[in-house]
Amino acid sequence: MKGIVCEQIGQLKLVEMDPPSLAEGEAIIRIKRIGICGTDLHAYKGNQPFFTYPRILGHELAGIVEEIGANGDGLKKGDQVCVIPYMHCGRCIACRNGKTNCCTGMKVIGVHSDGGFREMITVPVSHLIKTEGLTLDETAVLEPLSIGAHAVRRSELRRDETVLVIGAGPIGLGVMAFAKYNGARVIAMDINDERLDFCRQWAKVDHTVHALQEPGQRLAALTDGDYPTVVFDATGNARSMTESFHYVAHGGKLIYVGLVKADIAFHDPEFHKRELTLLGSRNATPEDFNHVLEAVRGGRIDVGSFITHRAPFDEMIGHFDSWLKPESKVIKAMVEI
Structure with missing residues (x-):
């Protein structure tokens, strides 16, 4: 063969x-x-x-x-x-x-x-x-979408929460889709305008932010200064993963979905004053696969244009x-x- x-x-x-x-x-x-x-x-x-x-x-x-x-x-x-x-x-x-x-x-x-x-x-x-x-x-x-679904499940996302997803690759898009599926208000961030357009069209995100155009100010404006309560970084980029600490609301969660072959450092006073929860999300479980299967079978996820x-x-x-x-x-x- x-x-x-x-x-x-x-x-x-x-x-x-x-x-x-x-x-x-x-x-x-x-x-x-x-x-x-x-x-x-x-x-x-x-x-x-x-x-x-x-x-x-x-x-x-x-x-x-x-x-x-x-x-x-x-x-x-x-x-x-x-x-x-x-x-x-x-x-x-x-x-x-x-x-x-x-x-x-x-x-x-x-x-x-x-x-x-x-x-x-x-x-x-x-x-x-x-x-x-x-x-x-x-x-x-099903496999790449299950990674996104697992990250959303791991975050214990609540309906109507404001979510930021950094990185509009296939995994980030899966996170966006299942955050929307769970009833969240979703903001997509990337450095590519065409990818951000795709986020709006495919994942039906509520807002987009260009990562190189004063993203902190844009996020503050979109959230009345509160910032998102849940932030997913799906970039696999060390700089983005470091900067993402600054985009989380006080009392919020930061979930690393992407993997980078590097060390990540953060400023401890900022981490503590937010009482931030930092989570890693790896792979997926059979439960996630079955959840995605039912969503796709029910027509909730558009695989054709993906x-x-x-x-x-x-x-x-x-x-x-x-x-x-x-x-x-x-x-x-x-x-x-």
């Missing part, structure tokens, strides 16, 4: 590889769609933490069950499924407390182990969700560099097999 390997920084190669064999508790999935994630792009550029080469990338996966043994989930050959790519141990303190998304031994498919840039992959049955009623495209974007670029699997390598360029205006690229 065919696969694409990231052999080293900036180098992808189409190769022939052996097909997977079935093991107990697993299923063989024939991959049909692969969403391209920021993680894939960061790994390709050499900026992804906890990453080694060579690696088969790809963790936003939709496919069809090719082969499966007896299981208690009712899955069978021919079922369309989404892959939950976070392989947890089930034994550590996080797993025992139901926080499988931050397992101490976490291995993410396509990051810490080989992923879905190939025609078939084996996955534990426990990490498959049947997506009856969804398209393959909708199935593939996907802006496409390529067949055999031609993906030729498109990959262009997807990194801002002028390509990529929101979500989708690979079809």
